[in-house]
Amino acid sequence: MYEKVKQFKGKALFPVNQFTIIAGPCAVEDEEQLVEMALFLKAFGVTHLRAGAYKPRTSPYTFQGLEEKGLTILQHVRARTGIKIVTEIMDASQIKMYEDNVDIIQVGARNMQNFALLKALGKIKKPILLKRGFGSTIEEWLYACEYLLNEGNDQIILCERGIKTFEPMTRNTLDISSVPIVKSITNIPVFVDPSHSSGRRDLIIPLARAIVAVGADGLMIEVHQQPQYSVSDKDETIDFQEFVSLLEQVQAIATVMGKKIG
């Protein structure tokens, strides 16, 4: 059994009663654009920027991210704006490089059961955001988390991002029930990513409202100055105006839940 998940008493990664938003573009594209994004987010009280330097892509011919150069840009953006950086790791060999540049290391859905990576990340002192695999049960997800805890890393965020089902109108099916289930088992914070689960820009705001209402601790979303020019995930990325609307609507429900956006 995933005993360390159940008995989790890790130190809090976020202030009590904060509903945390991690937002940003799918991929690192340009430093000035990211600085603008970071300042925009900070102006609204959002303190975590997400952007991929290395991108896991179904096809080898799709843009794979700016890679090392992308990490350097993220480092600059952090230095210039003070925003915290969340970005995805691809392989255990990258850990040292990520430790120096990143505030929260994301393990993507496709690597949720990359046990060599999990064991290596369990040995470091950085917060890990562990996405649920799109073909993985909640139990398998919590066992993946147990790998991190078992090696000694107790700074963890779990992030639901949808599962594969027969329904084709969304990219994956957001399993919103997983949030109260996981929260009934553990104190580890649970976030939800409505962008990857739905693959649809028009669903992000209503799903974000549901996510805060169901009791999640945070939200991970894709936002871009000009989604139509985004190098990837343009169909699921909202623009700044929609993001402001999302913040207003999420804050209104967060208030009912006794929480404040951070």
Added chain:
Amino acid sequence: MYEKVKQFKGKALFPVNQFTIIAGPCAVEDEEQLVEMALFLKAFGVTHLRAGAYKPRTSPYTFQGLEEKGLTILQHVRARTGIKIVTEIMDASQIKMYEDNVDIIQVGARNMQNFALLKALGKIKKPILLKRGFGSTIEEWLYACEYLLNEGNDQIILCERGIKTFEPMTRNTLDISSVPIVKSITNIPVFVDPSHSSGRRDLIIPLARAIVAVGADGLMIEVHQQPQYSVSDKDETIDFQEFVSLLEQVQAIATVMGKKIG
């Protein structure tokens, strides 16, 4: 294409800005118990009682409902309390009997593509609550609805109740994204049933909050004076105290959404 669904301009079944709750036990058990339930619901402004007279059961050896006697009890409860009755139909041969006793006729998940039943129900003037089949896509669900509209019945409620997936911690997976998707296509009201989708009493309240927040028009839930003594679905049925708590929490979010529970 489901053109009549898309161009739906049926008369409103519920007041504008009402978040409608349909609640009650899984099955009709006893008249006095149901009268007590109806009065309890009405005291909280809930005007629709659900209870099954005929029950679709996976096994022929499970309690199949009180059948005709159950319908008679529902008729008495309606007469004695003024509450509106929602109950499931099993076969086109029952339509006449249901027209006289029931305010909203429910087509269950297993009958969503019982086209003979849909065509017959399309010819009457009663409101129909059409549940989504647990193995059906949103498109198939809307086409089933088109069968009703195409025969002339424009009093319809759609009700999401979860789909079959590989995740075993819930009975089915609530597809919460289906709500904003359907609402982007049609003006037909969309309800959600968290009881059958989750099969878990402890998830009903958080899911109910998410359901109102995502923009659904109503909620269908199982409630019972003493869930542990319910003849069926005891694991997913909440008690009166939990129902009151649910109402409070749902109303708080409904207020943010500009709606009032009815």
Added chain:
Amino acid sequence: MYEKVKQFKGKALFPVNQFTIIAGPCAVEDEEQLVEMALFLKAFGVTHLRAGAYKPRTSPYTFQGLEEKGLTILQHVRARTGIKIVTEIMDASQIKMYEDNVDIIQVGARNMQNFALLKALGKIKKPILLKRGFGSTIEEWLYACEYLLNEGNDQIILCERGIKTFEPMTRNTLDISSVPIVKSITNIPVFVDPSHSSGRRDLIIPLARAIVAVGADGLMIEVHQQPQYSVSDKDETIDFQEFVSLLEQVQAIATVMGKKIG
């Protein structure tokens, strides 16, 4: 538990060691065409013709079958050729009409849990071919079968036809493992329909080989003189030449299995 399924001792519907093929067009279209089909099938030792008079269709605007006129055509084809007729029923109200015209009454995937229909069919003396629902587990399928047995009908064929999964390259996913599972539980014959499960003409022959090799008792397939002019299911229907090739390949494997095509 589905005890009557487990202890099934119904009389054999087919000769021992026969691998039975039920073939024909999706829908009844024309009497002469069907007579030609029946004579063609009989020339190859195939004794059961399938063709839909009433068709369950996702959309109300798709061809719904020739209905009563279709049944009359099937009756004529039976009288003129001596072939046995397998066709799908839509509603319990049709039973009397089907009893007179049909040799095996098919319950389609969408009606697998139409319990009113199952109970009514359990009371008659006709063989029933019960398809597995595309959203139904094997357990639910066997319980549906138990409804038939529990009412007294012990002439039953179970027919696997694919389940809904996330894989989009086939219409449904043929669950071939269901055959040995069901055969380990019951003596009821198990057929498989590769046409509806795959939705792909190019897969029918290899799947048919696998179906006989896995130990199924029979095959249900769509065949048409000119699939491209078929009124429905043209993408999954094979032509006469492919049917002959299928028979040769299936017979070769049936021989290894100690069976003979019938």
Added chain:
Amino acid sequence: MYEKVKQFKGKALFPVNQFTIIAGPCAVEDEEQLVEMALFLKAFGVTHLRAGAYKPRTSPYTFQGLEEKGLTILQHVRARTGIKIVTEIMDASQIKMYEDNVDIIQVGARNMQNFALLKALGKIKKPILLKRGFGSTIEEWLYACEYLLNEGNDQIILCERGIKTFEPMTRNTLDISSVPIVKSITNIPVFVDPSHSSGRRDLIIPLARAIVAVGADGLMIEVHQQPQYSVSDKDETIDFQEFVSLLEQVQAIATVMGKKIG
């Protein structure tokens, strides 16, 4: 598009018209036991032994394999018996070690989209057996394969091993249709693993018959001297007697297909 998959012209890994069987225990346990197994397999013409040195496990508390010691044992077994070794890799850092010890490197279902690993394996000259992820579509699987081809490795075997569905009577659902689909797209050999897909010892033989009949190029199965004492996967592992029966039955159908077991 996965163009290199479609235009694949790699050199043949196996003799023409060979149906190749890769068999062995789930995990490396003991050298003498494996030598006995290898000699047993060779006596029946089977030339590839599978056994895990490193095991990907859902739980960190389950036996993780003998690791480096397991690889050493495999090296000894190869040297003593001449059997070819197939074993799973966990991480790109292990590649050098695997190149020296292993004849075919297996990428497991959980690592199918570990793109760092795929890119690294694409740069070496060893055959790779790429399992389909249990949450992955056929398209995603072929794109994963394209990663290998795109880096220059053209010695590849694809291996179907079941996908996650709602059916609980098997561990996963064997997607047998994937075999003719993939074979219609590419010349890369396609194997199937009925052990992991079903999780049920009683299904292995009928599924193996179906696998050869559907047109697969090979089979990967778990076999053990005493399955009940196997350190893992005991419920899906067959014993020597069953393996001999499987070989007989598979050979009979392979003969029909114009193939010979190797």
